[in-house]
Every structure is written in structure tokens, then in C-alpha cells.
Amino acid sequence: MRSIDAGYLVLAAILFSIGAFGLLVRRNPLVMLMCVELMLNAVNLTFVAFGMMLGDLAGQVTVLFVLVVAAAEVVVGLGIVVAMARRRPGATADDIRVLRG
Amino acid sequence: METTAVEYVVFALCAVIVLAGAFGVIWFRNPVQAALSLVATLFGVAVLFLNMNAQFLAAVQVIVYTGAIVVLILFVIMLLGVDVEEDLEEEPLVGQRVIALVIAAGVAGLVVAGVTLGGADLVSGARSVTGSIVDDVSNIEQIGRLLFTEYVFALEITAVLLTIAVIAAVVMSRRPSEVEPLPAENASMEPPEPMEPEAEEVFD
Incomplete structure (x- = not known):
């Protein structure tokens, strides 16, 4: 293993932790969605790095599927944010509990 | 390499x-x-x-x-x-930031320790199971071949997922005919502004 490979993995771990910290701390639902994107990107970086280390394309194909799922997640998440903000402007993540039936 | x-x-x-x-x-x-x-x-x-x-x-x-x-x-x-x-000064839950910091630092520390201590044994799986990276074939061609042979069912399910997401987005962001603004629960929260009827007609 080359030292730069370890660098990629360490960078991805730090990026993932920053995203997790933001997700736990921030209350604006839009910023929380962005933090989820950060975590997904960290995992993508890890997939490509491991694929490169193993000389395997499966890592890159998996990243493609993760991208699609991330896009779908953002679309649905933003739909929820729009529906929530229309009923209560300035809503934070705590107000999502009004979604319960 | x-x-x-x-x-x-x-x-x-x-x-x-x-x-x-x-x-x-x-x-x-x-x-x-x-x-x-x-x-x-x-x-x-x-x-x-x-x-x-x-x-x-x-x-x-x-x-x-x-x-x-x-x-x-x-x-x-x-x-x-x-x-x-957003007001970042006030902490909505007591100890939330400290616990979040501990969790994030724990995740980062564990992975970094695993990577640095693992050394050469870090990648020990079988090499090139699905498709090996060939240097003289373009990257997009290799991925395309793999997508339409090995991963073709995953690709189809991805298409279904995207369709579901689009429909869900349309359904959720549709403006219903009568929207009742939720009552503000505490006094500090400002009551939501009523909808203007002109704006609704534009969207319809």
C-alpha cells in the first residue's frame, strides 16, 4: 500500500466525521441535508480509493449508484423541507415532528 | 504503480x-x-x-x-x-455539541487508527473480482461495459428509484387547495403568514 492511499482514507474519515458532527449539531434542515452529502462524498472517496488499491472497477460502479441514491435522497428531502416550510416558515429540524399523523 | x-x-x-x-x-x-x-x-x-x-x-x-x-x-x-x-450561539439541547464532538472524534479516530495501524494488511481482499482496471481502455468504456453486464439489474432498479423520487417530489411539493397553517406552539414563534390567493393561481 502506498502512503498516498492511506492519505485518501484518512481524508475520507475526517470528512465523514465533519459531516456527522454537522448533522448532529445544526438545526436547519437544509444544512443537515448538506452534511449528509458530505458524509456520502467521504464514503465515495473511500470506495474509489479501495477500488484503486485492489485494481477493481466495482468501487467506481458502486459510487455511481451512490450518486443516484444521493440525488433521489436530496429530491425527497427538499420536498419535505418545502412542504414543511410552507406550513411553518422558519421551521427547524425540531418541527419535523409535526409530520407525525 | x-x-x-x-x-x-x-x-x-x-x-x-x-x-x-x-x-x-x-x-x-x-x-x-x-x-x-x-x-x-x-x-x-x-x-x-x-x-x-x-x-x-x-x-x-x-x-x-x-x-x-x-x-x-x-x-x-x-x-x-x-x-x-441560524443562531449558533445558543445550544438548543444541553451537552449536544459535546456529545456530537465526542462521536465525530471517535469515528475519525477509530478509522484513522485502523488505517495507520493496518499498514500493508489493510487491503486484503481478492483482487479484481468483477472487472480489473485496464490501462489502455478508457475508463468510461470499462464502466459502461460493467454497468450493462454485471450490474444491469442494479441499473434497472436505479431507474425505478429515480422515477419514484420524481413522483414523490411532485406529490410533496404540490400546493394543496386549502392549507391550514399549523398553530405556533410557543409564544416566541411567530405565526405563519397567510397565503395570498393570487400566488396560488400562478402556480396552478
């Missing part, structure tokens, strides 16, 4: 950009600024993909993430006018 000096320099520069952008996402109070620093992070990750010979993914990263996802987030911010600055 030998690591060239250029690879190290590109990695170091991109690592700084990626981490600075990630800090910006959780640091800026204004969601617009957070979204713009998210763009910096995504571009840095795209260049790192190029550095790892994943040219197709680098292009897709720029097009899908910065071109579609972040623009979508920015559109929602502008559309709803929710670019109010």
Missing part, C-alpha cells in the same frame, strides 16, 4: 480545499454560504477522483453534485426565503 510528485501535490491541495469547504458547511450561519462551501468540497473530491484515474466519476461528480444537487438546494433556499441566519 508509482506515485509521482504531482499526485502528492494535487492530493495535498485538494485535501486542504475539501476540509476547508467541509468546515465551511458546518460553520457558516447563512445556508447560502454553506451551500457555496459545499461546492468547494465537491470540486475537491472531483479532482481527487481524477487523481485516482476515475475520470468518468469526476465528470459525473461535477455535473450531478455541483450542477444539479447544490443548485437544487440553492433554488429551495431562494424559493422559500429561508436564508435566515
Whole structure:
């Protein structure tokens, strides 16, 4: 293993932790969605790095599927944010509990 | 495969950009600024993909993430006018930040320790099970072949997932005929403004 490979993995771990910290701390639902994107990107970086280390394309194909799922997640998440903000402007993540039936 | 000096320099520069952008996402109070620093992070990750010979993914990263996802987030911010600055001084839950910091530092510490202590044994799986990376065939051609042979069912399910997401987005952001604003639960929260009927007709 080359030292730069370890660098990629360490960078991805730090990026993932920053995203997790933001997700736990921030209350604006839009910023929380962005933090989820950060975590997904960290995992993508890890997939490509491991694929490169193993000389395997499966890592890159998996990243493609993760991208699609991330896009779908953002679309649905933003739909929820729009529906929530229309009923209560300035809503934070705590107000999502009004979604319960 | 030998690591060239250029690879190290590109990695170091991109690592700084990626981490600075990630800090910006959780640091800026204004969601617009957070979204713009998210763009910096995504571009840095795209260049790192190029550095790892994943040219197709680098292009897709720029097009899908910065071109579609972040623009979508920015559109929602502008559309709803929710670019109010969040008060980061007050802590809504007691000890929330400390616990979050402990969790994040724990995750980072465990993975970094695993990577650095693992050494050469870190990657011990079978090499090139599905498709090996061939140097003289273009990256996009190899991925395309793999997508339509080995992963064709996953590709089809992905299409179904995207269709479901589009329908869900339309259903959820549809403006219902009568919307009752939820009552504000505590006195500090301002009551929501009533909808103007003119605006509804434009959307219909």
C-alpha cells in the first residue's frame, strides 16, 4: 500500500466525521441535508480509493449508484423541507415532528 | 504503480480545499454560504477522483453534485426565503455539541487508527473480482461495459428509484387547495403568514 492511499482514507474519515458532527449539531434542515452529502462524498472517496488499491472497477460502479441514491435522497428531502416550510416558515429540524399523523 | 510528485501535490491541495469547504458547511450561519462551501468540497473530491484515474466519476461528480444537487438546494433556499441566519450561539439541547464532538472524534479516530495501524494488511481482499482496471481502455468504456453486464439489474432498479423520487417530489411539493397553517406552539414563534390567493393561481 502506498502512503498516498492511506492519505485518501484518512481524508475520507475526517470528512465523514465533519459531516456527522454537522448533522448532529445544526438545526436547519437544509444544512443537515448538506452534511449528509458530505458524509456520502467521504464514503465515495473511500470506495474509489479501495477500488484503486485492489485494481477493481466495482468501487467506481458502486459510487455511481451512490450518486443516484444521493440525488433521489436530496429530491425527497427538499420536498419535505418545502412542504414543511410552507406550513411553518422558519421551521427547524425540531418541527419535523409535526409530520407525525 | 508509482506515485509521482504531482499526485502528492494535487492530493495535498485538494485535501486542504475539501476540509476547508467541509468546515465551511458546518460553520457558516447563512445556508447560502454553506451551500457555496459545499461546492468547494465537491470540486475537491472531483479532482481527487481524477487523481485516482476515475475520470468518468469526476465528470459525473461535477455535473450531478455541483450542477444539479447544490443548485437544487440553492433554488429551495431562494424559493422559500429561508436564508435566515441560524443562531449558533445558543445550544438548543444541553451537552449536544459535546456529545456530537465526542462521536465525530471517535469515528475519525477509530478509522484513522485502523488505517495507520493496518499498514500493508489493510487491503486484503481478492483482487479484481468483477472487472480489473485496464490501462489502455478508457475508463468510461470499462464502466459502461460493467454497468450493462454485471450490474444491469442494479441499473434497472436505479431507474425505478429515480422515477419514484420524481413522483414523490411532485406529490410533496404540490400546493394543496386549502392549507391550514399549523398553530405556533410557543409564544416566541411567530405565526405563519397567510397565503395570498393570487400566488396560488400562478402556480396552478
